[in-house]
Amino acid sequence: MPAGLGTPQPVAIGFFFVFIAITLGITWWAARRTRTAEHFYAAGRTVTAFQNGLALAGDYMSAASFLGIAGLVATSGFDGLIYSIGFLVGWPIVMFLIAEPLRNLGKYTFADVVAYRLSGVPVRMAAALGTLAVVSFYLIAQMVGAGNLIKLLFGLPYETAVALVGVVMLAYVLFGGMLATTWVQIVKAVLLLAGATMLAGLVLWRFHGNPMGLFDAASARYGAAVLAPGQLVSNPLDAVSLGLALMFGTAGLPHILMRFYTVPDARTARISVSWGTAFIGFFYLLTFVLGFGAMVLVGREAIQSIDKGGNMAAPLLAAVLGGTGFLGFICAVAFATILAVVAGLTLSGAAALSHDLWVNVVRHGEAPEKEQLRVARGATVLLALLSIVLGIAFKGQNVAYMVGLAFAIAASANFPALVLSVFWRPFTTRGAQASMIVGTLSALVLIFLSPTVQVQILHHAHAPFPLSNPGLVTIPLSFLTGIAVSLARPDAKARDAFPGLQRRLHLGGD
């Protein structure tokens, strides 16, 4: 194994401990400022547009993006870029349809918006179902990724690595709430952007600053096919289905939506999306260079000999270009990335359990501040344990696939109800409930019936459902269910409350 991967590396461990020390310091600072539920869930609504832009980027640029996409591009060329592009195009949708309404209509979770003019209890129960399904799949992806990564980078056993991530993340969320989680995201986003920029800079240096020289070298070595679409998305409908899930999934991810409550007003929410999209777009452009750089400078064979999925392409590239020191830095950045994303996911799951289910369904919105905070922290511990158990139970699963599924569930369960409640006057409580439940369940069922589960995991000869991503069926199905149920049984009260919603959407609260 080149460059000491798979054995404990002093430099990587050193960088890693510096990161842990800084983030725990932030947590200690944030813990003293986290006294109310508003602090715990929404950082006291004091985050600036630039900070939230970085935090959005931090929440979004997961290990799947950094390691997974660089690996996909390195091993399959152009096809990996399809993911880079798909992950970005959801952001304009968040900007145009979601960010401002969310900030003006909600309090802590996206269910607040859907419940604004509808009956809270049924809507919140359905929304919590969707949120927990998305968070669970996303957590599995991150935890499995973390276990494998740390095993390779630090030489720790898989289970120890998963437990370590769970415990450190729990410290951030439990004591520091959203304020600590936000700053951990910001530190991580800066480190990741800096690391990826340096790495891409070193690659381009070898090609006289010309990316086309790099791409040309790749096609000279592995054939012109690496610059064209190929085998990865062989079924055209699969490509469209994955595209739909990626585009609308972003606007339904609970941990991303929750970020818009941390800023003081809708204008700040809007500006934070433009910062976020600038950082994320820049990062995905860098993945073009990182992926092809690893293909040419490390070589496909070397990358795949370490990890068949190609996930170690970026760390290996760092080792070739900057030696053990730079490899250590990039490894620590990758670990920080996973820790921060897991923290954000856990917080959004805890908000669904405590704010939506406990405070609003069980206690009908009448819970004292102290109790809200206590339940939120209890839910955090529960989710941290769940994430460790899931991470160990799903050892060996394909990470990128799990993330794609989380996006498909988010796009089918959360996005249609959110958009219809804000833009469509006849929408009703039953319509919202039906849309979210049908969206969640149909996505889960079709995932189970897909070729990836039936053929690749269960080793059956055929799959009853032909697409590996269900978005093409489940997103329209969720929209149509919501519309049909609303039209079948109109609700005058919800209809009459629409102008009030419009006023609040644009003018904000008092």
Add this chain to the structure above:
Amino acid sequence: MSDHDDRLAELTRAQRRLALGLTAAMMAVYFGFILLVAFDKPLLGRLLRPGLSLGTLLGVLVIVAAWVLIWVYVRWANRHYDPAVRALRGGPR
């Protein structure tokens, strides 16, 4: 209907028209790209110059298009939407 309500209704219409229009534009750009990936792979593999395939160029342009559409929305919101909201918030409630 007071003048205040009229102006809010007009602002709502303008915001909705732009938001839905820009969403449709982003969908058209992205799904145009995805449909080419799905149905015309040789076209995207065509080299415009050594090292630069049409697919890579269009991929970069999709990311740039996302930035441009967001810039259009933010510019409109800063110039027209925010002042209108401020005026309405200050008016009779």
